[in-house]
Structure formats: structure tokens, C-alpha cells
Amino acid sequence: MNRKIKQIQSHANLLFDASVPVAGSANTRLDAIVVPAARPASELQHVISLAATLAVPLVILCSRQAQLRQVVRRVERTFGAEALVIEVPESYRPPCPTPLTSAHEFHLASAERSSDLSVKRNIGLLLGRLRGWSKILFVDDDIRGFNPRDVARLAGYLDRSPVASMVSREFPDNSVVCHARRTVGFKQDVFVSGATLGVNLQHRGLSFFADIYNEDWFFFARHAAERTLPKVGEVSQLEYFPFADPLRAGREEFGDLLAEGLYAAFESGRRSFDDHLRTALHPSHWREYKEVRLETIENTLTALEQVGKWLSQTEYDNMEESLTTARKWSANISPDLCVSFIESWQEDGQRWQQMLSRLPSRLSERDALAELQLQSWRSCGYGRPTESETNLAPAGAVC
Incomplete structure (x- = not known):
């Protein structure tokens, strides 16, 4: 069978090289570095020190192992650091209608994946808009090895681009299936990601992060x-x-299949986004890509058998179980479900834009957090008094 769609080992040609410095505007400086934090406070020292070096304030969104008080102490002990540290409750959702992409059927297709990363990133976007900021940089709590000059260059590119990002090659930022492909000898590149993502908040087409x-x-x-x-x-x-955790592959599979299938459409030729989107709204596209995906996983399993003698028994067994788990979950994903997600994603985007158009702007820190109904936070820094708030009265919804 001669397929139009293929497994793409690299999406590098969808990027443009921003390694050359650009002349920045008078406002090249970032307004904030936003950190969705789930690891212990000790793991945040790198980004706290980076922000202090750059003289950029932090917004640290804490949950799970990231404890607000411990993070505040880290900030207060770091010369030049300044941060707004916010506790994000486990059940927190921004005060907006539930996104269609968070529907139960998509949650089930994602093996009931539980993550607050999208929620935290959306908080960063909304907080920035409420405060009237122009540029923010998202940095995940496991990112290291920043070159401050790259950060300055990224901020400069945000004068011309709505987004700009960096690539994590060491350790590669890939899905379980892509890690397995690299391990067994297939070529596998790394794409830019939200782990280090600059965003121009004033761009009229500002998107949102779906929970997937x-x-x-x-x-x-x-x-x-x-x-x-x-x-x-x-x-x-x-x-x-x-x-x-072999089930990790199951939790990733729906999102990985959707994203890779969508970007496979982008790779099919230079057309407008809307033209590519029309392709992704046809079940036939997903029927064909699902065959490609299953074949990709099967080929990886076959290659694993051939290189297994070079792996430890634990690595071999876990990789095999991860791949068979991915295959199982992929096989259960229907083309119609993929189309339904793409439709929901587009409708969510329209609702998000309508909500942004109604948001107030240039609010104080306290008022912005009240709008978001975030009730536990500390504004702190090296050598400065700490301002805090708990148990704020519920504010009006932001949308």
C-alpha cells in the first residue's frame, strides 16, 4: 500500500532557525518566567538563580511535591530573586466553562491521565493578560543548562513572533514510543516544546493549553x-x-497519535493552517495515520527483539511492555474520536478568544489572583517583606 502519510522522525523543517540575534525593541525584557512546579523546592534553584541573574521576576505555580513555604524560602535566600509563589489546589480549574477537550471520552482515551500542567500553563497566560504583561517564558521544573544570552534572544524574537521555543536534546524530550525508537536504533529527533516556551501575551491569536x-x-x-x-x-x-511505568505509554498514546498525525498533515506540503486543519477533520486522515502509528510501534517491537541482548533484562522487559501498552491503546482509538477532538479543540479555541476579549487588564497582583480565585499565594524576594493572601473571598469568574 502506497501511503501518503509516513512516520516522521524529525519535524525540524517546521521550525525556522533563530540562532542569529535580532534587534530587540525597547521592551525586549521578559515580564516574568512562569514555572509549573511539581518537584521539591530544591529542584527549582536553577530557575530561581537564572531569574535572579536576568533580573526577571518569577511566577511559581506549586502543587504535589512543590511546597509553597519551602519555595518561598528558596527565593528569599537567593540574591536578586523575586517571585510570586502560588499554590494550585489539586481540584483547581480556572473559573471558565469546562473545555470541550476535557470531555470524559478523551480522558478515557488517555488512560485516565492525570496532570495539572495544562492548568498551570493556562494560569500563566491568564495571569499575564490580567496583569497587562507582554512577554513571558514558561520553564518546566526539570529544565537545566540555560544560556542567558539565548533567553535574551528569545525575548527579542517575541517582538516579531507570537511564540519562540528551545529544544531539549540532553535528556531528549520525547514520548515513550519515541524514546524506544531511539533506543533500538531508529533515527529520532527532538522538537521544541512547552518546557521552554516564550509567549507574546498580547498577540491577538493567543492560544490555550488543552488537557492532553x-x-x-x-x-x-x-x-x-x-x-x-x-x-x-x-x-x-x-x-x-x-x-x-509501562502505563505511561498508554497515558501518552492518544495525545501522541493526535499530535503526530496533525503534524504529519503539516509535513504534507506548504499550505495554510486552515487547509491542513480541513485534512485533520476527515476520518480518512486518521484511519490512514492510525495504520502508520501501529506499524511504527510494531516495527519498534521487532527491532527491540534484535537489539535485546545489548539491554538489561529490566530495560528490555519494561520497554517491551511499554510498547505493547502503547499498541493496545492506539488500537482502541477510533478515527471518529480523533476528528471529535480536533473539532472540540477548535471550538475551545474560539471560546478562549471570546473569553480573552472580556478580560480586564493591568490589574494589581492581588486583584488578578482574586479574579482567578487563587487563594493561597506569597509575593516574596531577597531582602524584601513578604506579602501573602489566603482564603480570598470568591471573585467573579473571568469569563
């Missing part, structure tokens, strides 16, 4: 389709064993 694996690929999908997504430098990521 690869939420960042959907956030900057239009710019990737139009080849206007700048790659500015590289960073590193904390190493982990991607096959430790």
Missing part, C-alpha cells in the same frame, strides 16, 4: 504549520527512565 499529552504541540500548531515557529537555542532536561 503534547498540549504544547497543539498550543503552537498554527505557527508550526506556517513554518513561523522560532527555535532559539538548546537546554537540557533531567534524565529519567521513560519505561519505568
Whole structure:
């Protein structure tokens, strides 16, 4: 069978090289570095020190192992650091209608994946708009190896581009299936991601983060389709064993299939985003891509058998179980469900734009947090008094 769609090992041609410095405007400086934090406070020292070096305030969104008081102490002990540290409750959702992309059927297709990363990133977007900021940089709590000059260059590119990002090659920022492909000897590149993502908050087409694996690929999908997504430098990521929990592959599979299938459409030729989107709204596209995806996983399993003698028994067993888990979940994803998600994603985007148009702007820190109904926070810094708020009275919804 001669398929039009193929497994793409690299989407680098959807990027444009932003390694050359650009002349910035008078407001090249970032307004904030936003950190969705779930790791212990000790893991945040790198980004706290980076922000202090750059004289950029932090917004640290805490949950799970990231404890507000411990993070505040880290900030207060770091010369030059300044931060707004916010506790994000487990059940928190921005005071907006529930996104269609968070529907139960998509949650089930994602093996009941539980993550607050999209929620935190959307908080960063909304907080920035409420405060009247222009530029923010999202940095995940496992990112290391920043070059401050790259950050300055990224901020400069945000004068011309709605988004700009960096690539994490060491340790590669990939899905479980892509990690497995690299391990067994297939070529596998790394794309830019939300782990280090600059955003121009005043761009009229500002997107949102859907609650799905690869939420960042959907956030900057239009710019990737139009080849206007700048790659500015590289960073590193904390190493982990991607096959430790085989069900991780199941939780990733729906989002990975959707994102890779959408970007496979982008790779089919230079057309407008809307033209590519029309392709992704046909079940036939997903029927064909699902065959490609299953074949990709099967080929990886076959290659694993051939290189297995070079792996430890634990690595082999976990990788095999991860791939068979991905295959199982992929097989259960219907083309109609993929189309339904793309339709929901587009409708959510329209509702998001309508909500943004009604948001107040240039609010104080306290008033912006009240709008978002975030009730536990500390505004702190080296050598300055700490301002805090708890148990704020519920404010009006932001949309």
C-alpha cells in the first residue's frame, strides 16, 4: 500500500532557525518566567538563580511535591530573586466553562491521565493578560543548562513572533514510543516544546493549553504549520527512565497519535493552517495515520527483539511492555474520536478568544489572583517583606 502519510522522525523543517540575534525593541525584557512546579523546592534553584541573574521576576505555580513555604524560602535566600509563589489546589480549574477537550471520552482515551500542567500553563497566560504583561517564558521544573544570552534572544524574537521555543536534546524530550525508537536504533529527533516556551501575551491569536499529552504541540500548531515557529537555542532536561511505568505509554498514546498525525498533515506540503486543519477533520486522515502509528510501534517491537541482548533484562522487559501498552491503546482509538477532538479543540479555541476579549487588564497582583480565585499565594524576594493572601473571598469568574 502506497501511503501518503509516513512516520516522521524529525519535524525540524517546521521550525525556522533563530540562532542569529535580532534587534530587540525597547521592551525586549521578559515580564516574568512562569514555572509549573511539581518537584521539591530544591529542584527549582536553577530557575530561581537564572531569574535572579536576568533580573526577571518569577511566577511559581506549586502543587504535589512543590511546597509553597519551602519555595518561598528558596527565593528569599537567593540574591536578586523575586517571585510570586502560588499554590494550585489539586481540584483547581480556572473559573471558565469546562473545555470541550476535557470531555470524559478523551480522558478515557488517555488512560485516565492525570496532570495539572495544562492548568498551570493556562494560569500563566491568564495571569499575564490580567496583569497587562507582554512577554513571558514558561520553564518546566526539570529544565537545566540555560544560556542567558539565548533567553535574551528569545525575548527579542517575541517582538516579531507570537511564540519562540528551545529544544531539549540532553535528556531528549520525547514520548515513550519515541524514546524506544531511539533506543533500538531508529533515527529520532527532538522538537521544541512547552518546557521552554516564550509567549507574546498580547498577540491577538493567543492560544490555550488543552488537557492532553503534547498540549504544547497543539498550543503552537498554527505557527508550526506556517513554518513561523522560532527555535532559539538548546537546554537540557533531567534524565529519567521513560519505561519505568509501562502505563505511561498508554497515558501518552492518544495525545501522541493526535499530535503526530496533525503534524504529519503539516509535513504534507506548504499550505495554510486552515487547509491542513480541513485534512485533520476527515476520518480518512486518521484511519490512514492510525495504520502508520501501529506499524511504527510494531516495527519498534521487532527491532527491540534484535537489539535485546545489548539491554538489561529490566530495560528490555519494561520497554517491551511499554510498547505493547502503547499498541493496545492506539488500537482502541477510533478515527471518529480523533476528528471529535480536533473539532472540540477548535471550538475551545474560539471560546478562549471570546473569553480573552472580556478580560480586564493591568490589574494589581492581588486583584488578578482574586479574579482567578487563587487563594493561597506569597509575593516574596531577597531582602524584601513578604506579602501573602489566603482564603480570598470568591471573585467573579473571568469569563
